[in-house]
Amino acid sequence: MKIKATLITIGDEILIGQIVDTNSAFIAQQLNQTGIEVEEILSVKDELFTIVEALQRGIDSSDIVIVTGGLGPTKDDKTKNALCHFLDCGLVREAQVLENIKQFFTARGYTKELNNLNQDQALIPAKSTFIQNRYGTAPGLWTNFHGKIIINLPGVPIEMKGLMREEIIPRLRTQFNSVHVVHRNILVTGIPESDLSILLQEWENEIPDFISLAYLPNRTSINLRFSASGYDEKFMKDEIQNQIEKFKQIAGKYLVSEHSNKSQQILGDLLKEKGFTISTAESCTGGTIASILTSIPGSSSYFLGSVVSYATSVKTSVLGVSQQTVEEYSVVSEQVAEQMASGVRQLINTDIAIATTGVAGPCKGEDGKEVGTVWISVTDGKCFLTKKYFYPDLDREDFIAIVSNNALNLVIKFLTS
Amino acid sequence: MKIKATLITIGDEILIGQIVDTNSAFIAQQLNQTGIEVEEILSVKDELFTIVEALQRGIDSSDIVIVTGGLGPTKDDKTKNALCHFLDCGLVREAQVLENIKQFFTARGYTKELNNLNQDQALIPAKSTFIQNRYGTAPGLWTNFHGKIIINLPGVPIEMKGLMREEIIPRLRTQFNSVHVVHRNILVTGIPESDLSILLQEWENEIPDFISLAYLPNRTSINLRFSASGYDEKFMKDEIQNQIEKFKQIAGKYLVSEHSNKSQQILGDLLKEKGFTISTAESCTGGTIASILTSIPGSSSYFLGSVVSYATSVKTSVLGVSQQTVEEYSVVSEQVAEQMASGVRQLINTDIAIATTGVAGPCKGEDGKEVGTVWISVTDGKCFLTKKYFYPDLDREDFIAIVSNNALNLVIKFLTS
Numbered sequence: 001m002k003i004k005a006t007l008i009t010i011g012d013e014i015l016i017g018q019i020v021d022t023n024s025a026f027i028a029q030q031l032n033q034t035g036i037e038v039e040e041i042l043s044v045k046d047e048l049f050t051i052v053e054a055l056q057r058g059i060d061s062s063d064i065v066i067v068t069g070g071l072g073p074t075k076d077d078k079t080k081n082a083l084c085h086f087l088d089c090g091l092v093r094e095a096q097v098l099e100n101i102k103q104f105f106t107a108r109g110y111t112k113e114l115n116n117l118n119q120d121q122a123l124i125p126a127k128s129t130f131i132q133n134r135y136g137t138a139p140g141l142w143t144n145f146h147g148k149i150i151i152n153l154p155g156v157p158i159e160m161k162g163l164m165r166e167e168i169i170p171r172l173r174t175q176f177n178s179v180h181v182v183h184r185n186i187l188v189t190g191i192p193e194s195d196l197s198i199l200l201q202e203w204e205n206e207i208p209d210f211i212s213l214a215y216l217p218n219r220t221s222i223n224l225r226f227s228a229s230g231y232d233e234k235f236m237k238d239e240i241q242n243q244i245e246k247f248k249q250i251a252g253k254y255l256v257s258e259h260s261n262k263s264q265q266i267l268g269d270l271l272k273e274k275g276f277t278i279s280t281a282e283s284c285t286g287g288t289i290a291s292i293l294t295s296i297p298g299s300s301s302y303f304l305g306s307v308v309s310y311a312t313s314v315k316t317s318v319l320g321v322s323q324q325t326v327e328e329y330s331v332v333s334e335q336v337a338e339q340m341a342s343g344v345r346q347l348i349n350t351d352i353a354i355a356t357t358g359v360a361g362p363c364k365g366e367d368g369k370e371v372g373t374v375w376i377s378v379t380d381g382k383c384f385l386t387k388k389y390f391y392p393d394l395d396r397e398d399f400i401a402i403v404s405n406n407a408l409n410l411v412i413k414f415l416t417s
Numbered sequence: 418m419k420i421k422a423t424l425i426t427i428g429d430e431i432l433i434g435q436i437v438d439t440n441s442a443f444i445a446q447q448l449n450q451t452g453i454e455v456e457e458i459l460s461v462k463d464e465l466f467t468i469v470e471a472l473q474r475g476i477d478s479s480d481i482v483i484v485t486g487g488l489g490p491t492k493d494d495k496t497k498n499a500l501c502h503f504l505d506c507g508l509v510r511e512a513q514v515l516e517n518i519k520q521f522f523t524a525r526g527y528t529k530e531l532n533n534l535n536q537d538q539a540l541i542p543a544k545s546t547f548i549q550n551r552y553g554t555a556p557g558l559w560t561n562f563h564g565k566i567i568i569n570l571p572g573v574p575i576e577m578k579g580l581m582r583e584e585i586i587p588r589l590r591t592q593f594n595s596v597h598v599v600h601r602n603i604l605v606t607g608i609p610e611s612d613l614s615i616l617l618q619e620w621e622n623e624i625p626d627f628i629s630l631a632y633l634p635n636r637t638s639i640n641l642r643f644s645a646s647g648y649d650e651k652f653m654k655d656e657i658q659n660q661i662e663k664f665k666q667i668a669g670k671y672l673v674s675e676h677s678n679k680s681q682q683i684l685g686d687l688l689k690e691k692g693f694t695i696s697t698a699e700s701c702t703g704g705t706i707a708s709i710l711t712s713i714p715g716s717s718s719y720f721l722g723s724v725v726s727y728a729t730s731v732k733t734s735v736l737g738v739s740q741q742t743v744e745e746y747s748v749v750s751e752q753v754a755e756q757m758a759s760g761v762r763q764l765i766n767t768d769i770a771i772a773t774t775g776v777a778g779p780c781k782g783e784d785g786k787e788v789g790t791v792w793i794s795v796t797d798g799k800c801f802l803t804k805k806y807f808y809p810d811l812d813r814e815d816f817i818a819i820v821s822n823n824a825l826n827l828v829i830k831f832l833t834s
Contacts, residue, residue: 013633013642015455016600017446020439024460029434038432041460043441073611074632110609117611135810137611158636158819162810183433192527194490194534194554215491216430219575225435280725286711287704290725294703297779297813305731308697308707308723310716314765318722348731362714393552393579396714402575 002229003176005031006058007041010051010069010079011155014043023068023160030164035178035229036064046070051082055150063148064172069155071138073117079152080141084125087143091123094139097130098122101137128152131167135159140167149175180233182226184240185261186247188254189221196222196251203250207243210236216261219402220409223261256412263408264292270415271302276351278411280306281319281344283331284358284374288404305348309340315357319343330367332357337377338384345381352414354378354407358389360396372399376407378414385414419646420593422448423475424458427468427486427496428572431460440485440577447581452595452646453481463487468499472567480565481589486572488555490534496569497558501542504560508540511556514547515539518554545569548584552576557584566592597650599643601657602678603664605671606638613639613668620667624660627653633678636819637826640678673829680825681709687832688719693768695828697723698736698761700748701775701791705821722765726757732774736760747784749774754794755801762798769831771795771824775806777813789816793824795831802831 007027013019021043028038039062044054051070058065070079084091101118105111121137124130128150131140136159141152151168153160172178188196193215197204204213210230216223226243228236244258257266271278280289290306293299307318312331315321320343321336329335337355345353358374359365365373372392378385389406391399424444430436438460445455456479461471468487475482487496501508518535522528538554541547545567548557553576558569568585570577589595605613610632614621621630627647633640643660645653661675674683688695697706707723710716724735729748732738737760738753746752754774762770775791776782782790789809795802806823808816 012631014442015445015458016449016644017442017444017455018600018633018642020437020442021458022437025431025434025437027434028432032433038434039462041432041438043458045456072632072634074614105609112612115611115615117614118609121611156634156636158811158815161812161815183435192522192535194532194538195529197491197534198532214429215489216435217489217573219573225430227433282704285708287699287707287723287725290704290727291702291708291817294725294727295814295817300727304728305735306704306723306725306727308704308711308725310707310711310723311721314722317766318764347735348728349734394575395578397712398575398578400708400712 003036003064003178004039004062005036005064005066006039006062008051008054008058008065008067009041009043009155010046010067011043012046015045023155023157026157026161027066027068027164030169031172032181034169034172035181036172036176046078048078048082048085051079052086055082055086059145059148059150064151065149066151066153066168068153068160071152071154073121073137080123080125083128083141083143083150083152087125087127087145089126092126093119093122094124094130095122097124097139100132100139104137131163133159133163134166135162142171179229179231180236181229182233182236182240184226184244186224186226186244186258187221187256187261187266188224188251189256191251191254193217193222196254199251200247203246208239211240211243220406221256225261263405263412264296267408267412268293268296268299268302270412271352274415276415277302277304278352278354279304279344279348279350280407281340281353281355282306282308283310283315283340283356284360285356285400285404285407286310288400289354289356289407292404292408304350307344307347315340319347330365330369332359332365332367332369332373332375334375334377334386334388337375338379338386341377341379341384342381345379352378352380352411354411356403356407358403360399362396374403376403376410378411380414385410420453420481420595421456421479422453422481422483423456423479425468425471425475425482425484426458426460426572427463427484428460429463432462440572440574443574443578444483444485444581447586448589449598451586451589452598453589453593463495465495465499465502468496469503472499472503476562476565476567481568482565483568483570483585485570485577488569488571490538490554497540497542500545500558500560500567500569504542504544504562506543509543510536510539511541511547512539514541514556517549517556521554548580550576550580551583552579559588596646596648597653598646599650599653599657601643601654601661603641603643603661603675604638604673604678604683605641605668606673608668608671610634610639613671616668617664620663625656628657628660637823638673642678680822680829681713684825684829685710685713685716685719687829688769691832693832694719694721695769695771696721696761696765696767698757698770698772699723699725700727700732700757700773701777702773702817702821702824703727705817706771706773706824709821709825721767724761724764732757736764747782747786749776749782749784749786749790749792751792751794751803751805754792755796755803758794758796758801759798762796769795769797769828771828773820773824775820777816779813791820793820793827795828797831802827
């Protein structure tokens with residue numbers, strides 16, 4: 001029977017949308033890899049009775065409740081009091097926690113007396129045990145509660161991640177005879193989601209019960225995700241591969257990758273396979289394509305470098321774009337995109353190069369080009385594949401993200417056609 | 418009285434941690450700016466009775482329930498059925514929705530007959546009205562329910578954002594006589610959170626009741642957030658400014674910025690104020706510093722460009738780093754960092770330049786340098802400010818993010834000392 005968990009994040013900054021809740025995604029991923037199923041994720045206010053009610057909800061539906069946030073030393077951190085109220089116990093001062101806090105400050109050069117707020121961080125609910133936090137002052141808490149577990153972690157991501165990886169997951173693995181969970185993502189493009197679903201209907205109905213299939217569409221493609229959980233990891237992986245082979249017989253022509261849903265991974269694998277190197281010349285994307293490519297470990301074997309030519313002067317002086325071309329066609333043009341791609345390919349000395357030039361907004365481009373206009377060019381020194389896109393409805397952040405992803409997909413297309 | 422909202426996101430991919438829930442943060446921000454308070458955010462499974470229960474929970478505690486996800490055309494999209502169950506009504510086929518779907522496909526070059534799954538997307542709960550989705554096939558839904566409102570939006574972020582901005586927020590503004598919500602972030606560094614709290618205790622107790630203060634610490638600084646809601650926006654802004662002036666009298670020496678909590682914004686303002694331009698030479702950060710700087714609208718007035726010199730050969734051939742220096746000190750060294758900074762400053766022709774060289778992991782550096790080692794250098798052509806950092810415990814993604822942020826902070830320090 002599946003072990004279930006409820007995740008609770010405490011913090012008004014999530015509810016006003018000031019920060020994105022990345023903690024829950026990290027914890028959910030870690031638990032999933034441990035064979036623990038996340039039943040629900042709740043983000044609630046930093047108010048005592050709200051937290052108590054959330055704890056009760058979690059305990060009612062799950063075996064494990066993991067709470068992040070609210071463990072700080074200031075007045076707006078109410079989690080421990082809520083936990084005490086829920087557990088019906090008081091707080092005790094743990095000498096070892098106090099010692100840990102002292103050492104934490106000393107190691108960072110603060111040689112002062114601990115104030116009473118720090119002293120209060122050493123107060124632990126009497127029914128809980130503490131887990132030392134190597135990355136901050138608030139200890140993690142582990143509470144056994146009628147056969148279930150309540151875990152409290154600090155909300156600061158680095159602290160939470162350290163505790164999850166080094167302390168919580170190992171303890172959970174020990175405590176539960178955890179199943180293996182296998183996921184496999186494949187990427188499909190060129191067919192609407194509904195048409196794909198109909199095409200795959202018969203095959204989908206024949207998939208063994210222990211494998212589930214989900215459709216995760218985005219703007220340009222569909223990620224199909226196969227998931228299975230059980231004790232025989234090899235068997236599940238082999239059976240999923242078997243299903244993918246059957247998929248390929250039906251819809252293989254739409255398949256972009258049978259191993260990844262991420263363009264940067266797909267492109268990286270393709271470049272490694274072909275032994276090609278790549279560089280980028282970026283204007284409106286501001287270095288984002290380079291940062292996405294380098295987010296893949298081992299990318300140094302194919303990615304050599306970039307020039308972010310944000311100012312027009314840098315396009316001409318560093319990339320060798322012709323001033324006359326800029327004046328004749330404007331800086332956001334097919335011609336400038338191609339010269340940027342050629343220029344960086346020669347400068348960095350790579351097999352392939354990508355270039356982007358566009359108007360991210362909110363203001364129009366130098367020559368009156370509409371916000372959302374962008375040219376992307378890919379070259380291998382002999383041929384170009386150059387496309388124009390127009391996204392007038394996107395905000396700056398989404399525009400940059402989408403154009404960067406389009407650039408990666410254009411290279412994939414260039415290399416596979 | 419405050420209008421309250423509950424946000425529900427539906428999707429197993431959130432619960433397995435495959436994606437981060439960015440939709441909720443966006444919706445929460447939009448609502449907050451409209452004076453609507455988010456009471457709770459729930460992420461639940463795509464299962465009929467789970468969704469029904471979540472709707473009930475939302476309706477019990479809030480005036481508005483906004484649900485994202487589960488409106489797609491495939492079998493794993495159960496939201497509409499759950500809504501019908503909750504509303505106790507059936508589905509009706511809306512001819513206009515069908516027409517919208519047809520036009521959506523035609524505009525994208527699909528000239529095929531609509532299949533039955535597309536047809537099903539035109540089925541709307543009888544008690545709901547539909548809102549056309551310009552960015553996808555699933556319409557938004559608006560349901561009035563005993564004086565409250567249930568809103569359903571697609572889960573694909575671009576579609577959700579378009580509907581929120583263009584349709585939902587305007588309707589909510591019209592429906593509710595919404596208050597103004599004011600937030601103001603200031604950034605503090607050089608003092609532990611607990612010490613700051615004690616220092617500010619007296620002042621904090623004197624802050625008027627309609628202003629709340631939250632402490633949002635991160636690894637290197639503390640964001641203090643002032644929040645107020647009411648009808649007189651100017652009055653609230655003036656009073657918050659008044660409180661900040663008082664804060665400065667007590668703790669002004671720790672203040673980094675009284676307008677922003679984001680280093681890229683603080684640095685941008687500083688560069689504009691001084692009329693300086695900046696460039697970056699990035700190795701392990703792979704273009705991330707450039708992409709962070711260019712995420713600020715108007716950054717083209719101070720950011721001119723970057724060289725991402727990922728391969729050592731690019732450091733020497735493009736940035737002019739001396740091969741002898743690389744051999745003598747290794748590529749991850751103070752000397753190489755300074756030469757990279759000098760090189761890019763001259764190449765891009767800016768007043769200031771930043772350079773990073775380090776080992777992001779997971780493998781050790783070329784010369785056996787430990788994972789997590791990084792040198793950051795800032796120069797104005799006359800002086801250098803160069804620092805070494807060591808983060809052995811961070812994963813690659815966090816290492817890059819933290820080093821990039823450190824680089825921005827180092828420039829701020831360089832410019833303000």
